[in-house]
Amino acid sequence: METTNFGxxxxxxxxxxxxxxxxxxxxxxxxxxxxxxYSDSSKGRLGPKR
Structure with a gap:
């Protein structure tokens, strides 16, 4: 089957x-x-706090 360069x-x-x-x-x-x-103090994280 032939294909074109465009294809x-x-x-x-x-x-x-x-x-x-x-x-x-x-x-x-x-x-x-x-x-x-993204520091260890959890500033800026989404989710439950540890």
């Missing part, structure tokens, strides 16, 4: 764009966990 590019973008977006979110979350917002 190949569309498939590549359909997979690539969300993947890059999710990797970016993961990296920004990893950096955010080291900040003072």
């Amino acid at each position: 190949f590019v569309a498939s590549l973008l359909f997979v690539g764009v969300p993947t890059i977006f999710l990797i970016g979110l993961f990296i920004s979350t990893q950096d955010g966990e080291k900040s003072s917002f």
Whole structure:
């Protein structure tokens, strides 16, 4: 079955764009966990207090 270059590019973008977006979110979350917002004093946490 023949496919066009447009179909190949569309498939590549359909997979690539969300993947890059999710990797970016993961990296920004990893950096955010080291900040003072998520300190041991539970400031900024959602949930029951310990």
